[in-house]
Amino acid sequence: MTKNILTTLSEFFSEQELIEIISTLMKFHRIQGSRDLEKASEYIRSELEALREFDVKLYTYEYSTWYELHPPVIGWNLNECFVELVKPSRKILTSHLQTKLCAVAHTPPGDVEGEVVYVGEGTRLAHYRDKNVGDKIVLAHGNPYLVYRVASQLGVKGFLFFKTGVYEDAVPYLSLFLTPEEAMVAKTPAATISRRHAHSIVSMLERGLKPIVRIVIDAEYFRDAKINVIEATLGEGRDELHAFAHYCHPAGTINDNISGSATLLELAKSFDRALYRGRMAAPKSMKIVFVWFPEYYGSLPYLLHKTSHQSSRIVFGVNLDMIGEKQEITGSTINIIRPPLFMNTTEYEGILIKYLIESLSINRSFSNMVKIVSYRLDVNSYDGGSDHDIYLQFSIPSIMINQWPDIYYHTNLDSVDKLDPILAKRIGVGIGSALYAISSDCLDREVVEMINNAYREYISGYTKLKFDIETLKRLKSMESPTGKEVQKGSIKYRYIGGKGVLTLRTILRLCKSIQNLEDILELLEKQPIQFLFTHYIPLLLMHRSLGIDEIKYYITLEYGIDIDEATIGNMINRLNQFKLIEEVTI
Structure with missing residues (x-):
């Protein structure tokens, strides 16, 4: 059969x-x-x-x-996009005729020309220290939404994004996923270029040149998507x-x-x-x-x-x-x-x-x-x-x-x-x-x-064959939560937030201060913390109430990695601050 x-x-x-x-x-x-x-x-x-x-x-x-x-996400259509190097020589870097990925998804329209300033990742205010980006075009490789939020406050004229770690001639797919409210105030166009072109611009800057780029984006927003x-x-x-x-x-x-x-x-x-x-x-x-x-x-x-x-x-x-x-x-x-x-x-x-x-x-x-x-x-x-x-x-x-x-x-x-x-x-x-x-x-x-x-x-x-020997030894000595006697007064945690994926955009909206956001970003830079924080731990606590030691056990059992309890506790505290989980005393 x-x-x-x-x-x-x-x-x-x-x-x-x-x-x-x-x-x-x-x-x-x-x-x-x-x-x-x-x-x-x-x-x-x-x-x-x-x-x-x-x-x-x-x-x-x-x-x-x-x-x-x-x-919510704003409705958005792209009609045209051109990114042109104007000085020191003229060259089309990318356009919608080559690929529609040239425009960052959900970018506002605009026609801007300006000097390019390279800010590296560009996701934090520290990345702009001692850099004059006012009325300039920023070149960055960090999360587009975070870069856009930070740099828009500094009077930036336009955005050029690229991605590290991809094929050098590839134009990346990047997006903003703006809400309708954010789209109402967004005025700065954002485009993408290949890593090769980005490195060429950085090389010009290192040689003391002042590259000028023009970004032309014809796009439209609508609310009934x-x-x-x-x-x-x-x-x-x-x-x-x-x-x-x-x-x-x-x-x-x-x-x-x-x-x-x-x-x-x-x-x-x-x-x-x-x-x-x-x-x-x-x-x-x-x-x-x-x-x-x-x-x-x-x-x-x-x-x-x-x-x-x-x-x-x-x-x-x-x-x-x-x-x-x-x-x-x-x-x-x-x-x-x-x-x-x-x-x-x-x-x-x-x-x-x-x-x-x-x-x-x-x-x-x-x-x-x-x-x-x-x-x-x-x-x-x-x-x-x-x-x-x-x-x-x-x-x-x-x-x-x-x-x-x-x-x-x-x-x-x-x-x-x-x-x-x-x-x-x-x-x-x-x-x-x-x-x-x-x-x-x-x-x-x-x-x-x-x-x-x-x-x-x-x-x-x-x-288990994928785990290293030390992990197998640890697992042997760790006690499964299902077979453990629950101590009266022990503290556990359960998920109480909404369903959906905890993205960086959501985290940004939940953070009450810039410092709080900086701390979260620093935590999430450490792999595999971002996945555990945004996916695995919320999903685990949706299905059962657990203490920190029990969360550690499940992570080790699933992935064969050893995350210390202090780091897990830090993630739990952040999720608690966001009111996505609550403490339960048994």
Whole structure:
């Protein structure tokens, strides 16, 4: 039965059609809050409504509305962008004709010309000490929102951003995500250039030259931007299995995440063809639900609505985010990102990974005895950065299929030549086959139990094999919170804040003083503190009340790293100051 499902879906999955879907979606500059993002959603919806076997729904929310931790975002469209070096010689550094990433997303329009001042990271007032930036154009490589907030107070005329650590000719994707209120007072245009051009300007400054740059941005703000979430449901039953992908991000970029959203759309078409031709029957035990939304800003209101208004129950989710890359070009590995161990659920996870591995195993061993996985593949502990984060906050066990690292990530060089449609197909078919097997009861209980037991043993052993020897020794001596007697009067912490991702923009709004912000930024500069502070610890405390020593145990168990209790205590104090957690005395 396993092979039959995989074979059937593979036969009806068209690589040619996948490429056509990608070619259409890549034309839209799918920035959050843009009209092109709405057009992309209309295209996805129209393709789904042409299918025969799916129930298609559109959920519409407003970018102008607060959703728990996520603030409103101004509607924004880009028409033109030019960045030109005027002196000491004339040269177009970048333009919308080369890439629409040339304009920082949500930048105000403007036409400015001025001398360039390099401020390094540019996120703190100290970076501007002894620098005259008034009526000048600032060149920086720090977080654009923080740089914009700090430097706008100093009379800056314009912003030029670049990114360190990326390919030198790549123009980066950067954004401001301004609220409508912030957009009303924002007057300074912001553009991006490649690292090569940025270093050239810095070199001029070091030689005593005064480079002059002109920034021309034709963009417009509007307040009625829509968040469109498209849902396509197959089958019957109260319980739902979700496969989802975000369809936002800039025009011309492919792997993040046209690869996931297009593969999901072609997978829906594959199911529709197979059912229409009688090669498969619609699931009767559970529904398979495919969902497309803007990243975070769509998944949060969708799940707030879905979990409060619907009688159905979402039991498992799969996030497709960057899934069809040529590994030999991007340098990536297919990562299966698991839910955190404290959620302690592996039933559907094990089945999905079994089918995915089978779909990715093309070749055989030297003696032709066993199949070999034909791509770089790994199974990893929970990591954040995409919509599975939101599903997990609603206690829905979800995994992410993701290719990482990617040397072209969030740049204009994330282009169609890096796409591997065969790999995208194999991932899509593997996931679709697993969801169908689960929703149709194709596997008897004994086989399911065998898969689950094998997977639990594998995860337990494989996770520990990645830890260093000293960590294994520490784990052996650490006492699990589940087996520990609770002492009366002991202090624990629980999450009481809203759902959503704790971004630097949110942190900035929660900070009551500049010094408080400086302290937080200093704390978050230390890896992996930022991820623990913004993702892991809030999620952990959403699911259970824990003391600092218990939080330390879970971090060590999950990631094999030793974070001292003083650092954890500092993070807890900050979250407490932000009124996101509260102290509980047992």
